[in-house]
Amino acid sequence: MEKPENLGVLNIDTSLYKTRLSKKYLNRIPYEIPDNRKILSFIPGTVLDILVTPGQAVMRGDDLMILDAMKMQNQLKCKTDGRVKNIPVKKGDKVAKGTLLLELE
Amino acid sequence: MPISKKIKELQEKRERLLLGGGKKAIEKQKALGKRTARERIMALLDKDSFNEYDLFVEHDARDFDMDKKSLPSDGVIIGSGTIYGAPVAIFAQDFTVAGGSLGLMHSRKIAKIMDHALKMRMPLIGINDSGGARIQEGVNSLAGYGEIFFRNTISSGVIPQISVILGPCAGGAVYSPALTDFVFVVDNISKMFITGPEVIKTVLGEEISMEDLGGARIHSEVSGNAHFFASSEDECFEQIKKLITFIPWNNAQKARIFDPSEPLPEYNIDKIVPDDPTLPYDVRDVIRAVVDNSDFFEIMEQYAKNIVIGFGRMKGCTTGFVANQPLEMAGVLDVDSSDKAARFIRFCDAFNIPIITFVDLPGYMPGVDQEHAGVIRHGAKVLYAYSEATVPKLTVILRKAYGGGYIAMSSRHLRADFVFAWPSAEIAVMGPEGAANIIFRKEIMSSDDPEGMRRKKVEEYKMKFANPYVAASRGYVDAVIEPSETRAFLLHSLTVSENKVIQMPEKKHGLPPF
Numbered sequence: 001m002e003k004p005e006n007l008g009v010l011n012i013d014t015s016l017y018k019t020r021l022s023k024k025y026l027n028r029i030p031y032e033i034p035d036n037r038k039i040l041s042f043i044p045g046t047v048l049d050i051l052v053t054p055g056q057a058v059m060r061g062d063d064l065m066i067l068d069a070m071k072m073q074n075q076l077k078c079k080t081d082g083r084v085k086n087i088p089v090k091k092g093d094k095v096a097k098g099t100l101l102l103e104l105e
Numbered sequence: 106m107p108i109s110k111k112i113k114e115l116q117e118k119r120e121r122l123l124l125g126g127g128k129k130a131i132e133k134q135k136a137l138g139k140r141t142a143r144e145r146i147m148a149l150l151d152k153d154s155f156n157e158y159d160l161f162v163e164h165d166a167r168d169f170d171m172d173k174k175s176l177p178s179d180g181v182i183i184g185s186g187t188i189y190g191a192p193v194a195i196f197a198q199d200f201t202v203a204g205g206s207l208g209l210m211h212s213r214k215i216a217k218i219m220d221h222a223l224k225m226r227m228p229l230i231g232i233n234d235s236g237g238a239r240i241q242e243g244v245n246s247l248a249g250y251g252e253i254f255f256r257n258t259i260s261s262g263v264i265p266q267i268s269v270i271l272g273p274c275a276g277g278a279v280y281s282p283a284l285t286d287f288v289f290v291v292d293n294i295s296k297m298f299i300t301g302p303e304v305i306k307t308v309l310g311e312e313i314s315m316e317d318l319g320g321a322r323i324h325s326e327v328s329g330n331a332h333f334f335a336s337s338e339d340e341c342f343e344q345i346k347k348l349i350t351f352i353p354w355n356n357a358q359k360a361r362i363f364d365p366s367e368p369l370p371e372y373n374i375d376k377i378v379p380d381d382p383t384l385p386y387d388v389r390d391v392i393r394a395v396v397d398n399s400d401f402f403e404i405m406e407q408y409a410k411n412i413v414i415g416f417g418r419m420k421g422c423t424t425g426f427v428a429n430q431p432l433e434m435a436g437v438l439d440v441d442s443s444d445k446a447a448r449f450i451r452f453c454d455a456f457n458i459p460i461i462t463f464v465d466l467p468g469y470m471p472g473v474d475q476e477h478a479g480v481i482r483h484g485a486k487v488l489y490a491y492s493e494a495t496v497p498k499l500t501v502i503l504r505k506a507y508g509g510g511y512i513a514m515s516s517r518h519l520r521a522d523f524v525f526a527w528p529s530a531e532i533a534v535m536g537p538e539g540a541a542n543i544i545f546r547k548e549i550m551s552s553d554d555p556e557g558m559r560r561k562k563v564e565e566y567k568m569k570f571a572n573p574y575v576a577a578s579r580g581y582v583d584a585v586i587e588p589s590e591t592r593a594f595l596l597h598s599l600t601v602s603e604n605k606v607i608q609m610p611e612k613k614h615g616l617p618p619f
Contacts, residue, residue, distance in 0.1 A: 004385045004386065004387070004432055007385065010434060010435045010437075012435060012437065012467040012468060012470075012471065012536065013467065013468065013507075013535045013536050013538065013539030013540075014536070014538045014539045014542060015382075015383055015467060015536040015537075015538045015539065016383060017383045017385070017431070017435035017467060018383060018384055018385055019385045019431060019432060019433060019434055019435040019436075020385070020410075020432055020433050020434070021434065022410065022411070022433065022434050023326075024327075024441070025434060028472070028474045029474075031473035031474070043309070044309050044310040044311055045310065046310075069309070069310075070308055070309070071308070094310055096310075096311075
């Protein structure tokens, strides 16, 4: 019988348990409330075209960008009215899933 | 032709075929650290016990110049033999012949030995080492896979089915192992995936090595597709042989009974579990303190470590163990541990193996990731598996049994035959801290010293509910026992459960929350 090592603390119903924490638990992505002003890539792909410029006023439903992924041209639409603040990617960029593509003010 | 000459002819034909893909291909296989298919069968089975069938089978594909190619035994070896005297049917794909690719005759040979195993009610072992479908044979190859999957499914719960992944096993081919009961993998040799790194890169732009995508470690630690991990083929074969000693040949029999022996004295059951319910310990030591010779054969050791499953013997008889592991994630039930436990419980039930459950858990795991991953559905599998099981079910509550976790872990309410609790057991809706915060909220908030009041109320709750006696007073617990009495109570319960009869309502099949 060995003495337990590498212990962390897990809170279940406000009781604090001394225990080993799994990799899955430690690497989990904390949940964030979706922000409609941030357009993220929902899939890894290539930025095929950018249809707006910073400063431009946009409306809900406008096409902002075309992302080439899974052999499909995916139109990224605006989710809320606003003004384009910045576009941190450029045409031809390969982006991973969850990359910030465009931000509204 | 005189018979002696005919025998000589047979010997020559055999000799040629036994070389499989030839010396060059064999050298290549060895360079990868792999044995040949035939060597694997010999290493696994009892000496001289292997009888081979269909050595002379050949394909009759004609397209793409296949008619000019001879593929010895069509790239797969089938037959039967014994492991420690137990009969087993076996097939082993021969990577030295056309990369072990699966064509029509190859698949017919596998189907033949599967039918044989089912008819003769003996375990089936499949050694997978194949590049996949033999593309030249088109839909015939796909048909072959389908015939295998169908037989895996029909044999499920009738004979034990074991898959050994000793090479690539990709695309549709992975579904045969997935349908079987135990999957064995070997470090650096096993590779399993539906779509390989190339396709993933093309389609999704994600780069990953074959090992990180579907190597032995990934399937043992992350995906949960594999049950046993070994560092070498030899170690893998030892694991398979050991497993065979624990399981029956079919669902109408019980596992072989061994000579009984006592647990080792170094596992002192009185000293394993700390009093404080928030402190960890290794629950496997509790199992070792009650099983014969302290020999616990763990399954899925590296996956969802917050629950422990495996086999041990009680007075020589195979018993399945399920135990919350406070050492890992406080022993909570979550998506992965529920899945792991439920599948094992159903295996035990199908093959007449009694189940002993050791309970010590704070409940189900909270979290957005858990809820979104379907902890409701996966958690329900545990309830389903325990409720449905008709084999003897024995439960020992060691310490915490809170909330839904208490119900799920083979409680009286799911028809456990015997429920025992140690004096350290705390059977309650939730931990004292959480419960006191809710019940005495007003008192705590309005107190001049909220923290002092909270502590007082937590103690009050502990005194009243954090014990086994409330549950025992309702008969939900049959006996409160000293830790040192555990083995004796379990052995007695197993003895009196020997002829357990349970009538279940007739149905075509249940609908577990897969």
